[in-house]
Amino acid sequence: MANGFVQANLVVLRKEWAFDFLLFCQRNPKPCPVLDVTDPGSPHPARVAPTADLRTDVPKYRIYRNGELVEETTDLLSHWQDDFVAFLLGCSFTFEKALLDAGIPVRHLEEGKNVPMYRTTILCHKAGRFEGPMVVSMRPIPARDVARAVQVTARFPAAHGAPVHIGALEAIGIQDLSRPDFGDPITIREGEIPVFWACGVTPQAVAMAAKLDLMITHAPGHMFITDLRGEDLVGEGLK
Amino acid sequence: MANGFVQANLVVLRKEWAFDFLLFCQRNPKPCPVLDVTDPGSPHPARVAPTADLRTDVPKYRIYRNGELVEETTDLLSHWQDDFVAFLLGCSFTFEKALLDAGIPVRHLEEGKNVPMYRTTILCHKAGRFEGPMVVSMRPIPARDVARAVQVTARFPAAHGAPVHIGALEAIGIQDLSRPDFGDPITIREGEIPVFWACGVTPQAVAMAAKLDLMITHAPGHMFITDLRGEDLVGEGLK
Structure with a gap:
């Protein structure tokens, strides 16, 4: 899908947990490379795909309550809340393409x-x-x-x-x-x-184990496709 | 001072502002390269100098209230609060040594x-x-x-x-x-x-302009010296 464009894993949490999760990512950048974090309540990933809407532009979502998968859905229009913060994390598709190349x-x-x-x-x-x-x-x-x-x-x-x-x-x-x-x-x-x-x-396993009252991720194999090309991530990453 | 060891800029904020500031650093990694962020209330930078105490181990501090410098001090023992989060940010000394080398x-x-x-x-x-x-x-x-x-x-x-x-x-x-x-x-x-x-x-200018009720930084030229050597930062940075 959209060969050459950077795909991203999605984790959505309440603002209440966003500092700890961002800190977890900062402390563990190899498993949790942060591509973008939305402003609280905003579904728009301003850095990697400013015109996208994370409530609708991921092909399938998984909703977890207290660490348990309770629902799969193809949009978040009825689930989205004012205090949601969405994290987009880099994904191995990018480096696999580089290996193949x-x-x-x-x-x-x-x-x-x-x-x-x-x-x-x-x-x-x-x-x-x-x-x-x-x-x-x-x-x-x-x-x-x-x-x-x-x-x-x-x-x-x-x-x-x-x-x-x-x-x-x-x-x-x-x-x-x-x-x-x-x-x-x-x-x-x-x-x-x-x-x-x-x-x-x-990060998904860690977030599930934390048993937050609510967490949303992409469904496996249904990542978010950003506007970035692989080469945009080279070296120090996004400018 | 401590030639070859990585020096770091210090910014201390209340937890209330820590998510936004960490997000600012994540979005602006070139001016704000995060070396370590303490757990709320902890003065110990676990990643870069686990036995250090950020209340005493910076040679001089500046205390700002509502964006105004109100005090310089050589320790934070009487200022430290349970909701303080300390950010240590990379400093140009490291790359200047590399240029000279x-x-x-x-x-x-x-x-x-x-x-x-x-x-x-x-x-x-x-x-x-x-x-x-x-x-x-x-x-x-x-x-x-x-x-x-x-x-x-x-x-x-x-x-x-x-x-x-x-x-x-x-x-x-x-x-x-x-x-x-x-x-x-x-x-x-x-x-x-x-x-x-x-x-x-x-980041110091940006934090001052935000006029937080309380912010603490190192005084110019009085950085925190970490346990890291310059080469520890090479490539993807800290493991």
Whole structure:
């Protein structure tokens, strides 16, 4: 969808929790790269898509109450409140395109599967009631391409950036790559190294665990598409 | 002082204003690179100097009420309140050391002066009651070294990063380099280009203009010294 445009994960919270959540993102920029935060009550992401409306322009939403999924919906027109703050967080689609452009294979795309994701023993830096383990995604990379995969993805700090871990899965508490906590298992070939990137599921898991009275996210695979191109995120990110 | 260690600008606000100020920093990362934000009420910067106490470990503080400087003090022991949030923001000392290490001259240091700073016509992205123009610092760089100065400073996004503007001062509303708005005028030699970096005075000026009932900053030249080395900030910044 909209190939080349930056996609973003959505988290909507009440203003009451917005400072702690923004602080959580600031303290954990690898899993939680902030692309935009709306003014309280405004559904318009002024930095990344000023004419968009976050009440209608995400294809599917999930509504959580006290940490439980209670509803899926295709718009938020009847749900939106004056104290809502929407967070748009960078997503791995951006760096996967960069890997492909660099001729580095992305296995789960080849196999038509979801990327495998794992809970790790890496603890995020806590902020207020937001805390929990970092979730990582794994892509097997041919050993000769690992250094280049680091360089290519490091260009996109606003889309999780460089890997957080390479090989040695036990060191981050992963026992069995064939049994991911989220997503699908994928093939790892001889001579490939498992490379782990911080994953955007982390902030959603952390926000769910905080059991806020109300939280809204995009539904998996139904991200928000911004007006930005991947190259707009290179280096220091948005101007 | 403590050569090689990262110094930081301090801004202390009530929790009531902390979300808007953090959002302002998130929207304006070049002038406001966040190194650490304390938990409300805590004087300990857990990320950059966990054993430090921000009530005593800055050599001089300035206290502002309703945007007016009312007091200078050498500790905050009697001022500290349960709802204070302290922001530590990256400072140009880090990238100036990198310039010197790269053999690029830093004129105001050679001349024993303060760096010249200028209000520009570049407007920061507003957040709540925080808004205003970007203040930039200027360093004259020999034309042959400008590209390298960009590369060297771009490595430190947490210390203002790459320049925001090079040459063509009129385009950002600067009329006369010999009359800076803050700091001292310095010599610009034949064949040197004025290079402008986003300046840490920006968030202080913006916070003063917001006329909060109470705000505390470090006194000019009396920054907080963190436990970090410059190289800890390279690339994506703190882990």
